[in-house]
Amino acid sequence: MNYYNEIKKELINNEITKKVKDYSKNKSDLTTYYNVGKLLSEAGKHYGEGIIKEYSEKLTKELGKGYTESALKRMRKFFSAIKKGATVSHLLTWSHYSELLPLDKISAINYYIRLTEQQNLSVRQLRERIKNKEYERLDSKTKEKLITKEETTVIDLIKNPIVIKNNNNREIISEKVLQKIILEDLDDFLKELGDSFCYIANEYKIKIGNTYNYIDLLLYNYEYNCFVVVELKVTELKKEHIGQIEIYMNYIDKNLRKVTQDKTIGIIICKKDNKFIMEYCSDSRILSKEYKLA
Numbered sequence: 001m002n003y004y005n006e007i008k009k010e011l012i013n014n015e016i017t018k019k020v021k022d023y024s025k026n027k028s029d030l031t032t033y034y035n036v037g038k039l040l041s042e043a044g045k046h047y048g049e050g051i052i053k054e055y056s057e058k059l060t061k062e063l064g065k066g067y068t069e070s071a072l073k074r075m076r077k078f079f080s081a082i083k084k085g086a087t088v089s090h091l092l093t094w095s096h097y098s099e100l101l102p103l104d105k106i107s108a109i110n111y112y113i114r115l116t117e118q119q120n121l122s123v124r125q126l127r128e129r130i131k132n133k134e135y136e137r138l139d140s141k142t143k144e145k146l147i148t149k150e151e152t153t154v155i156d157l158i159k160n161p162i163v164i165k166n167n168n169n170r171e172i173i174s175e176k177v178l179q180k181i182i183l184e185d186l187d188d189f190l191k192e193l194g195d196s197f198c199y200i201a202n203e204y205k206i207k208i209g210n211t212y213n214y215i216d217l218l219l220y221n222y223e224y225n226c227f228v229v230v231e232l233k234v235t236e237l238k239k240e241h242i243g244q245i246e247i248y249m250n251y252i253d254k255n256l257r258k259v260t261q262d263k264t265i266g267i268i269i270c271k272k273d274n275k276f277i278m279e280y281c282s283d284s285r286i287l288s289k290e291y292k293l294a
Helices: 003-020 022-047 051-063 069-083 094-100 106-119 123-131 140-148 175-184 186-193 239-255 275-279
Strands: 162-164 197-208 211-221 226-232 265-270 286-293
Touching: 003 022, 003 051, 022 051, 022 069, 022 094, 051 069, 069 094, 094 106, 094 123, 106 123, 106 140, 162 175, 162 186, 175 186, 175 197, 175 211, 175 226, 186 197, 197 239, 211 239, 226 239, 239 265, 239 286, 275 286
Parallel strands: 162 286, 226 265, 265 286
Antiparallel strands: 197 211, 211 226
16 A cells, blocks of 8 residues: 555545535544544554654645644544544544643543533633643542443542632632632632532521521532532531531422432532541532642
């Protein structure tokens, strides 16, 4: 097989398709670069690694810019990633995939592909999410679910630590200050938690007996159809925090939750986690996550 002629034909056809059918250019790009990557992989086995440089020089001379040695290597890596199980999504551009290919783990690539699809991330936004190491902050059980393509839950995709943007460099001295920082950039905080969270209220007032209590943040997750109680703590997690949030969750279940909705989830966001306390927490709906200011 004349690998060079096949690669050249693929690239020329792609350029023609993009000019004539702009609506399908993502699909055309990804299909073309997958095919080129496959041909480059096979050519490398026959002629060695140096063949990419040779092809790059010839393509640049005959077709113009855009076919550097690094660009061709990226196409080959794209083919390799797809072969290993990375998802092909025509909702993502080649520029999106160029941000993803340097990642080592296929499960990480698939996580960010899913995130980009769900939240319609631009290339810049995707780059920022990768830079924030969202995948690395998922727990090991969630990563295993992503590898085996097992269904995830609302709890699985909450990162640890949760990164909270402190845009005004406030000094954290109380839960009230931490709450204020979160509310100043609420959209970013909700994205940190995971998918499909929306805001209901802060300082949500409930009455237990003759006493009024206030839930720091009351959220709702529309994908998993449940209320989410969030309590903020600027200390290490304590056993009394578990009891407090459990009461609040039970109150929401009894007074707010409809029969068609799932049971309320509780998230304690604290300065420092205490795994020994969580080990003896019998309510699987409660989880604790550390926060980190950025």
